[in-house]
Amino acid sequence: MSTQAQMPAQIAVAQQSATLADVGANTWQALEEIARAGERGDDLLIFPETYLNGYLFDSADEVSRSALTLGSPSLAAVAEASAAHGVHTVMGFLERDGDDVYNSAAIFGPDGLLGKYRKQHLPFLGADRFVVPGRDRAPRVVATPFGNVGMMICFDLRFPESARELALQGADIIAMPTAWPMHATFLADHVTRVRALENLVYLAVADRADEEAGTQYLGRSQIIGPDGSVVLDALDATGTFSATVDLASARRKRLVFTPGEYAGACSTPANPISTASWCARTTTNADLTPRPWRSTTVCGPEFITEETRNKIAAHAAQFRQVTQSPFGPDDEIGMLNLLSPAAARDVLHRADGGAAIDLSVDMFMGMPSWVKAGDPAFQQWMTHTPRGTVLDDLTGAGEQNRLVGYSGDAVSMYTHTGTHIDTLNHFGYNGEIWNGFNERQHLSSRHWTKCGADKIPPIIGRGVLFDVAALHGVDMLPDNYGIGGADLQAALDRQGVKFRPGDIALVNTGRMSQWPDPAKYIDNSPGLNLDGAQFLARAGASVIGADNSALEQMPAQDDENWQVVHTYLLGEAGVPIMGVVDCQQLAADKLSRVCVRRRLPEDPRCDRGADASPRDAADRLTSRLS
Structure with a gap:
């Protein structure tokens, strides 16, 4: 895999609703989203797991009837729309191949079908109860003009080998269609970040946020950066969400370590892994007086990629x-x-x-404030009182002031007060x-x-x-x-x-x-x-x-x-x-x-x-x- 990752690339995740077993309606919705992606200038658009078919089937017969061959009119339409609008599209669908059905994802581009992946790890849930595990060992990372795209599907996320295999094949970004139910929040909160960080790749996840067969999908479509940071999280909104990322940053597998930046010399590995060394040494001085460091050294590198480091002004100060x-x-x-x-x-x-x-804190007269350089303390005074308004008639309301009890006040202070x-x-x-x-x-x-x-x-x-x-x-x-x-x-x-x-x-x-x-x-x-x-x-x-x-x-x-x-x-x-x-x-x-x-x-x-x-x-x- 040798394509040169361009920067930036615009990545979109389609957190769109689908109708169970209605391939025609789902395909039409997908074609509309691909057209919109082209208008936005998206480079890559990712749809949820089995988006064209739906997921929560109750029988093998239903799955078989809904499954599509790779040359079906629906997938041909997706390929044609991707080429027409200049978008690379990752589409999830149930694939029929002879007598077998697979939970598959395919990526289409301006030149048609670029690659396909069949889900390898199958939970006992929905359509996965009735499909065959993928056994194809062919590379599932494809080269595109903006970078290398790998594919895995939903439950594969739980197995670190899936993402590592893609990283070893040169993936800059892993596209992951999914169908997370509501109880999968720990995957969206933690595991996606771990997979991206441990492989130093982008991870883009597309889920649904609607309801199907009485089950609510989680949503939480997201894009995670190589440093584990959340670039985008759609939460439970319905729509297509995009972000611009630098896929070239996923090529930087060796990060720079700056030893001793905070606490003198610190033992560093031969192949360092961090651009921001957080090296601290503990002290137990009871009186808190600064003294020479004791021998206990704690080195806790925080992962900061070069892309993030370049945004932190302190590193250029x-x-x-x-x-x-x-x-x-x-x-x-x-x-x-x-x-x-x-x-x-x-x-x-x-x-x-x-x-x-x-x-x-509350503001009140006599409160602590900075006055040493002649700045004003907090002051508050009445500008109008009910009795005073009757006497001075500053309102011009005359006798009405006896009925209308008017109070008003003003404050002055240094803006750094409170x-x-x-x-x-x-x-x-x-x-x-x-x-x-x-x-x-x-x-x-x-x-x-x-x-x-x-x-x-x-x-x-x-x-x-x-x-x-x-x-x-x-x-x-x-x-x-x-x-x-x-x-x-x-x-x-x-x-x-x-x-x-x-x-x-x-x-x-x-x-x-x-x-x-x-x-x-x-x-x-x-x-x-x-x-x-x-x-x-x-x-x-x-x-x-x-x-x-x-x-x-x-x-x-x-x-x-x-x-x-x-x-x-x-x-x-x-x-x-x-x-x-x-x-x-x-x-x-x-x-x-x-x-x-x-x-x-x-x-x-x-x-x-x-x-x-x-x-x-x-x-x-x-x-x-x-």
Whole structure:
């Protein structure tokens, strides 16, 4: 298999309904979807298992009557439509060959039939009870202009040899028609990711989400990347869903390992397998004072492909220089681009809607806030009172003011008050901010015209709690304690959690236990040091938040930069910061993984150009993840 994988390729999965035993109606629906795929520019379109026939037959006679020969009019029509619209189509069908019937999938392209596969592993379910296992040992990977496509079907997924055989034959993407019932959620949640990751290939699954013969299909058609990440998940929606992927990344079977990036020398294998080495060494210092590392070394490589690494700005960052965005010259949101719609759907699907936790704090006069640089504290005052309106008649309503009791108030504050998110224009270097935007061209007399709070999209993602206080067995870390990469990795190890690119990092120092005393909460706060910030940014954090006021260790341990973490994360790494995040309940309930949701304000124009948005305080909730 020697075809050159083009990049990018547009892959589509058809999560479409079908009618049991109605080959004509199903074929017509398939032809319409192939035409639409051609209009969209899809390179590969995958249909569910036995799509042309249906699946839940009750007898061998029914299966036999519905089965199609390879030269049948229905399959000929699929081949003709694929050629006419320039689409490569993987179609699932029941195949008759002499006296035998097989559960088959065939791939058609501009030149007709390119390849065929007969399902080898048969569960005692539906049509599979009445078909013959495939025994054909011919290669089932076909070359296409955009890459090599392998095929397997549904139950084959449970057997690692099926996917490995395809990978060894050179598959860049495995197309898998399936007919998952509702109880197969563990396959969609876990096994698909494992198969893609262990073979470093793309895996595209097409299922149905309708009902057939009284049985509900699961849906969850999906595309998984070679790093195990979810590129697309259709959940239970009916439709055809597509994503653009770089199939060439599946050719990179040898990944780059960067030894000692976080904790000195670490034993590395002769054939390394990771681009982001997470090497941490444990310490048991009771007073948390940084000391020379002990001999216990834990190396936990996180799989990050070169494709993903190239999207993480921290890997291209230069010391004290703003970074050009990997997402293009117009990008204003940085690593928030790592929050994909597919990942959002996945995390919402797994969230416990009945266990919502508010991470925000209330706003009130006298609350802790940053005032040391002359910024205003939170203030609230009445602009109108019922009695005052009668006296001054500012409404012009006259005697009506005695009937209508009118109250109104106003607030003023620094935008970094309470639970808030810092935007990428908050800090930079030498008059420049993220992506090279500068004060000469992009700073008006009122606000920045780039990277403001109005540009921040709705945030829905997988949150990971780093309970550093619990790691060290204390309710609150000591004043001015700097949290480094080793602390963060040790917290993950203790909690048994992996941190993935696009995740939202939440750091618990225990500082919220001092709320709402301004002096105890604000001054000399523990927080991230530069090493800790680099650890999270290079791991692909989309947002980083903490339960202290400034996220970082205060004061900073840098004689030249009093906001070393802010300037690094916002200017170099493109990672927005959340401050004053109440992690107490998360820590108390030992919730290491949560769904983080932040809604947009009703009128984002009110935040235009702002370097922080405090109003998402009331809009940020988390839910327990299953």
